[in-house]
Amino acid sequence: MARKITGSLFVSLDGVIQAPGGPTEDPTNGFDEGGWLFKLPDDGVNQTLGELFGGAYDLLLGRRTYDIFAAYWPYVEGPEAALGKAFSHANKYVLTGNNAPLPWENSHRLTDWEEVAKLKESEGPDLIVQGSGSIYPGLLDAGLLDRLILITYPVILGRGKRWFGAETPARKLDMIDHYVTDKGTIIASFAPGGDLPAYPADALTPSTSDREAERQARIAHGTW
Template sequence: MNRRITGSLFVSLDGVIQAPGGPSEDPSGGFAEGGWVFKLWDEGVNRTLGELFGGEYDLLLGRRTYDISAAYWPYVEGPEAGMGEAFTKANKYVLTHGGADLGWDNSHALSGFDDIAALKQTEGPDLIVQGSSTLYPELIAKGLIDRLTLLTYPVVLGSGKRWFGADTKVGTLKLTDHYVTDQGTVVTTYEPGGALPPYPA
């Protein structure tokens, strides 16, 4: 059986996904709202992440997200230590064009999207993409995403990195699940829906 790829994103109402986890996570471009998801965190978000990371999985990451994660999760203490141990134990497949060492345990370099397609054909747990905005447009365009979960927060951030680029191809997604958390975060899960139908005659 092929591995499935599940994407998961924290996103604002205006499409921003930059630095959801902390003020210093990614201040590039002068982004000053790092850590914005924790200002509206609630049990519904905890439940979503618990379901996402509750089983066996490997991680699929872009290089920038990998570097941010590798600088944090192996060293985290306190309530998040268990998640840090789980991320360290998981295989981490990193799309990277650089030659720098991947020093985090169980990390493996991929050179392109053909490598990701080949990885899906191997034996192993499903793959989770967390963050890594540069991966999504191409993964979707190449039909490599099997499921996409968006946690859309009731906040407008104005500026920052967005998860779809200008070159994203036209297509549809099929809604398979949805609910709203107590703080108003809308959790939606989609699967590929095929081409956009023609305009009604």
């Protein structure tokens, strides 16, 4: 039986996923709101995370998220030590285009989507993608993502890396579950729903007015 791939993302209302966990996590491009997740504490999220990481799993990560995790989780102490130990024990499959070492124990290199597809068909626990926004376009395009959990906090960050990049393919998603915490965080789970349907025949017909023709001409000339 093929493994399932579940993605989980912390995201702002305006789509920013950069550095939710700490101020030094990812300050690239001048991002100075690192750790925004902990600025908005919400115990209502804990049940979802407990269910997600409560059983057996392997991790599928992009290279930068792997570097962030490898520098933190093997060394964490206190209440988070148990999760750090679980992450260290789990197999970590890293999709990367370079040959830099993967020093964290139980780490494995994947170089292309064909290898990800083979991993999905192999024996083993289901795979969890945490963070790793850059690999979602490829997962969606290859039809490899089984479930997406978006944990959307009631905050607008204004700038920062977004997971819906320009290269993300157009896809329909079907909501399979949703929950809103007392703090207003929206936890919604989606399954891929296939390609977008064709424009319906009974939908609005584009205008044929002279003003619309003028507007279309300005669009074509880049002056609109």
